[in-house]
Amino acid sequence: MRQAGRSLPEYRALRGDGDILDAIRHPEMAAEATLQPVRRYGVDAAILFSDIMVPVAAVGFGVTVRPGVGPVTDTPFREATDLDRLRPLEPPVDMPWVAEAVRLVVAELAGRAGREVPLIAFAGGPFTLASYLIEGQPSRDHPLTKRLMYSEPELWRELLQRLANLVIASLCDQVQAGAGALQVFDSWIGALSPRDYEAYVLPASRYIFEATAHLGVPRIHFGVGTGELLGLMAAAGADVIGVDWRVPLNIAAERVSGHGVTALQGNLDPVVCLAPWGTVEREARLVLAEATADLGHVFSLGHGVLPQTDPGILARLVELVHEETARV
Amino acid sequence: MRQAGRSLPEYRALRGDGDILDAIRHPEMAAEATLQPVRRYGVDAAILFSDIMVPVAAVGFGVTVRPGVGPVTDTPFREATDLDRLRPLEPPVDMPWVAEAVRLVVAELAGRAGREVPLIAFAGGPFTLASYLIEGQPSRDHPLTKRLMYSEPELWRELLQRLANLVIASLCDQVQAGAGALQVFDSWIGALSPRDYEAYVLPASRYIFEATAHLGVPRIHFGVGTGELLGLMAAAGADVIGVDWRVPLNIAAERVSGHGVTALQGNLDPVVCLAPWGTVEREARLVLAEATADLGHVFSLGHGVLPQTDPGILARLVELVHEETARV
Numbered sequence: 001m002r003q004a005g006r007s008l009p010e011y012r013a014l015r016g017d018g019d020i021l022d023a024i025r026h027p028e029m030a031a032e033a034t035l036q037p038v039r040r041y042g043v044d045a046a047i048l049f050s051d052i053m054v055p056v057a058a059v060g061f062g063v064t065v066r067p068g069v070g071p072v073t074d075t076p077f078r079e080a081t082d083l084d085r086l087r088p089l090e091p092p093v094d095m096p097w098v099a100e101a102v103r104l105v106v107a108e109l110a111g112r113a114g115r116e117v118p119l120i121a122f123a124g125g126p127f128t129l130a131s132y133l134i135e136g137q138p139s140r141d142h143p144l145t146k147r148l149m150y151s152e153p154e155l156w157r158e159l160l161q162r163l164a165n166l167v168i169a170s171l172c173d174q175v176q177a178g179a180g181a182l183q184v185f186d187s188w189i190g191a192l193s194p195r196d197y198e199a200y201v202l203p204a205s206r207y208i209f210e211a212t213a214h215l216g217v218p219r220i221h222f223g224v225g226t227g228e229l230l231g232l233m234a235a236a237g238a239d240v241i242g243v244d245w246r247v248p249l250n251i252a253a254e255r256v257s258g259h260g261v262t263a264l265q266g267n268l269d270p271v272v273c274l275a276p277w278g279t280v281e282r283e284a285r286l287v288l289a290e291a292t293a294d295l296g297h298v299f300s301l302g303h304g305v306l307p308q309t310d311p312g313i314l315a316r317l318v319e320l321v322h323e324e325t326a327r328v
Numbered sequence: 329m330r331q332a333g334r335s336l337p338e339y340r341a342l343r344g345d346g347d348i349l350d351a352i353r354h355p356e357m358a359a360e361a362t363l364q365p366v367r368r369y370g371v372d373a374a375i376l377f378s379d380i381m382v383p384v385a386a387v388g389f390g391v392t393v394r395p396g397v398g399p400v401t402d403t404p405f406r407e408a409t410d411l412d413r414l415r416p417l418e419p420p421v422d423m424p425w426v427a428e429a430v431r432l433v434v435a436e437l438a439g440r441a442g443r444e445v446p447l448i449a450f451a452g453g454p455f456t457l458a459s460y461l462i463e464g465q466p467s468r469d470h471p472l473t474k475r476l477m478y479s480e481p482e483l484w485r486e487l488l489q490r491l492a493n494l495v496i497a498s499l500c501d502q503v504q505a506g507a508g509a510l511q512v513f514d515s516w517i518g519a520l521s522p523r524d525y526e527a528y529v530l531p532a533s534r535y536i537f538e539a540t541a542h543l544g545v546p547r548i549h550f551g552v553g554t555g556e557l558l559g560l561m562a563a564a565g566a567d568v569i570g571v572d573w574r575v576p577l578n579i580a581a582e583r584v585s586g587h588g589v590t591a592l593q594g595n596l597d598p599v600v601c602l603a604p605w606g607t608v609e610r611e612a613r614l615v616l617a618e619a620t621a622d623l624g625h626v627f628s629l630g631h632g633v634l635p636q637t638d639p640g641i642l643a644r645l646v647e648l649v650h651e652e653t654a655r656v
Contacts, residue, residue: 143599143634150603150611190553193573193597195614225518227555228574245521246556269521271471275478283478286523306471 002047003304004037007311011036020051020065027097031104038109038117040311041318045118045181045298046105048174050098052124052185053132055166058094061085061133069138076136076144080155086162091173098170099177106178118180123167125186125223126160126204127197133159142191149200160204168211175215183220184208184238190225197229202236209237220265224303227255234259245269245302249290256295263296270301273309273317280313281320288324299325330375331632332365335639339364348379348393355425359432366437366445368639369646373446373509373626374433376502378426380452380513381460383494386422389413389461397466404464404472408483414490419501426498427505434506446508451495453514453551454488454532455525461487470519477528488532496539503543511548511570512536517561518553518572525557530564537565548593552631555583562587573597573630577618584623591624598629601637601645608641609648616652627653 005011014032015023024030033049053071057063062085063073077085091099102119109117131145132138139145149156171182186205189197205221212219221233222242233241234256243252243266252264272283284299291297299321305314333339342360343351352358361377381399385391390413391401405413419427430447437445459473460466467473477484499510514533517525533549540547549561550570561569562584571580571594580592600611612627619625627649633642 141599141634143602143636146597146599147602150600150607190574194576196597225553225574228576228579246518246553248522248556251556269474269524271469271474272478274471274475279478306469308471 001037001041001043001301001305001314004041004043004314005033005049006307007305007309007314008036008040009311010040017067019067021053021057021063024050024054024101025097027100027104030097030101031108034101034105034119035108041315042322043117043318044115045120046109047120047183048098048102048105048122048179050122052122052129052187054095054098055089055123055170056086056129056133056163058091059085059087059089059166063132071132072137073133074136077130077133077159080158083155083158083162086159086166089166089169091169095170095173099173102174102177102179106180119178120220121171121174121179121182121217123171123182123184125184125189125221126163126167126208127192127201128186128188128223129163129167130156130159131188142188146196149196153200156200157203160201161207164204164207164211167208171208171212172215175212175217179217181218181220182212182215183222183242186221186223189223189229189233190227190244192229194228194232197232202232205233205236213237218262220298222265230255231259234261239263240265240296240298242300243267243302245272249287249297250292253292253295261295263298264291265298265300267302268300268317270303270306270309273301273313274306277313277316280317284317284320285324288321329365329369329371329629329633329642332369332371332642333361333377334635335633335637335642336364336368337639338368345395347395349381349385349391352378352382352429353425355428355432358425358429359436362429362433362447363436369643370650371445371646372443373448374437375448375511376426376430376433376450376507378450380450380457380515382423382426383417383451383498384414384457384461384491386419387413387415387417387494391460399460400465401461402464405458405461405487408486411483411486411490414487414494417494417497419497423498423501427501430502430505430507434508447506448548449499449502449507449510449545451499451502451510451512453512453517453549454491454495454536455520455529456514456516456551457491457495458484458487459516470516474524477524481528484528485531488529489535492532492535492539495536499536499540500543503540503545507545509546509548510540510543511550512566514549514551517551517557518555520557522556522560525560530560533561533564541565546590550593558583559587562589567591568593568624568626570628571595571630573600577615577625578620581620581623589623591626592619593626593628595630596628596645598631598634598637601629601641602634605641605644608645612645612648613652616649
């Protein structure tokens with residue numbers, strides 16, 4: 001459950017309200033924020049406390065994550081000369097605190113009693129990163145991003161290639177430091193038609209999954225509103241496809257078939273977790289029932305946990321899923 | 329092309345920057361804003377200059393449309409007593425300016441040379457209206473709306489029933505005043521899973537289309553991000569389903585089949601219209617090529633026109649579609 005920490009009082013006490021890019025420069029703090037939901041909820045995997053802008057910021061592009069707003073940049077990406085602001089990432093020099101946080105988390109997880117809990121490495125996807133750099137702020141319609149994509153396809157390809165290289169370097173760094181899986185969050189690709197995703201984004205996505213295959217860990221690919229893109233996302237080469245709540249898992253299973261995907265991840269609507277427990281239980285059971293026998297299923301929410309979620313509800317949800325899946 | 333006026337300097341001069349709910353109380357102004365895109369672009373249908381909150385405001389619920397923000401209410405819908413704020417609509421008493429604007433538009437359209445241009449009546453859909461009333465403002469996640477939907481299904485049903493009655497009264501009024509088609513904009517239903525749409529919204533949608541069948545005009549049903557809902561929207565009984573740019577028209581055609589749908593409407597990405605003409609032309613031709621022979625096709629954008637769109641591009645787009653479809 002990504003962003004599960006946001007619902008926890010102990011997280012809010014730890015975190016304060018500054019820029020997350022500053023906060024995660026403190027490995028002990030990042031490790032603690034990563035571990036809090038594991039302790040509180042007993043989930044089966046941890047995901048590194050991070051932000052998709054970390055590698056971009058680490059090479060000095062000039063970006064901040066404004067609390068309550070999201071990633072913003074005073075000098076957005078506009079033209080070919082801006083490519084120089086995206087030099088190759090050297091994780092040990094540019095962001096040593098990330099690997100350090102990973103090592104701290106993995107050490108603590110290894111020392112826990114009970115079943116093994118892997119840490120999932122965290123990175124953004126190329127379209128979503130490009131949108132923040134080009135728009136200079138979060139955007140519903142991504143107008144400047146798509147304009148550049150359509151009007152300057154060569155520059156667009158070069159931008160996505162550079163972003164993909166940052167993503168790959170960051171993921172390899174996290175896995176080499178001990179992460180046992182990785183996830184690429186290309187959250188906003190659902191703004192694209194399948195035709196545009198295939199032409200303008202799929203090559204960079206495929207490159208990321210090809211370049212991380214040698215790591216030998218399960219690789220998860222996720223976006224929101226991706227109903228029509230699931231087959232293309234599967235073709236990009238991930239092992240697991242994350243599905244939001246809009247697509248029933250049995251339908252998602254059909255759409256990803258034939259590409260070597262081994263499991264689906266999802267897909268309870270995070271908003272359901274604001275309802276009384278009876279509703280959460282009913283909806284969670286429906287999600288479990290929609291998972292098919294052909295594919296593995298990693299139960300999770302269809303998007304990040306909403307901050308106003310009651311931690312007690314999430315704890316009961318994890319318990320329910322453990323009970324139900326132990327029975328299988 | 330809905331909201332095509334927003335791109336026009338003559339619209340901005342006419343409209344100023346107040347609440348649209350005040351502006352449309354002036355029938356001459358609303359008629360003029362409706363006709364401007366027809367004159368400038370030569371489109372084949374006009375859509376009434378209106379707002380989905382008109383009937384709700386007309387019965388005194390207490391809502392304003394804040395420029396640059398959207399519909400807001402100081403006293404959101406919270407409990408059963410709030411139903412009293414949604415009494416039945418009497419169009420001739422509560423919003424006589426709407427029918428008057430329709431009559432002015434229809435008279436002017438009838439006097440034009442060339443092919444007949446029908447006016448499309450305008451109304452919101454029940455989920456989208458409910459969300460604005462319950463959230464009190466535009467919302468990405470619709471948390472309070474879904475919480476009420478899940479937790480108080482009886483109250484939810486009653487709310488949607490009342491909203492559906494407002495929609496029906498408004499649409500009947502507009503068609504009786506001369507509109508030659510109608511469109512229900514349930515813009516945000518794409519936030520729902522198919523299971524939830526079917527359980528919580530479809531009954532009200534079906535009720536609206538049943539209650540407007542006797543009007544004898546084509547009825548269009550539209551929402552954004554509705555890939556998984558197209559079959560259910562078709563089952564609700566519309567003649568035409570509006571499709572956003574995320575679903576290729578040939579796939580949409582499969583999903584709506586078997587429910588008596590006669591045409592699809594869509595689905596060029598409005599953001600494409602910010603690109604140079606070469607891109608717009610290429611993408612528009614691809615949309616035309618994806619339309620199937622089995623179903624009629626009403627070419628339009630997949631969502632409203634973006635305000636920063638160049639009117640010259642839209643004029644060329646209309647010309648292109650006219651040339652291409654004349655050839656068929």
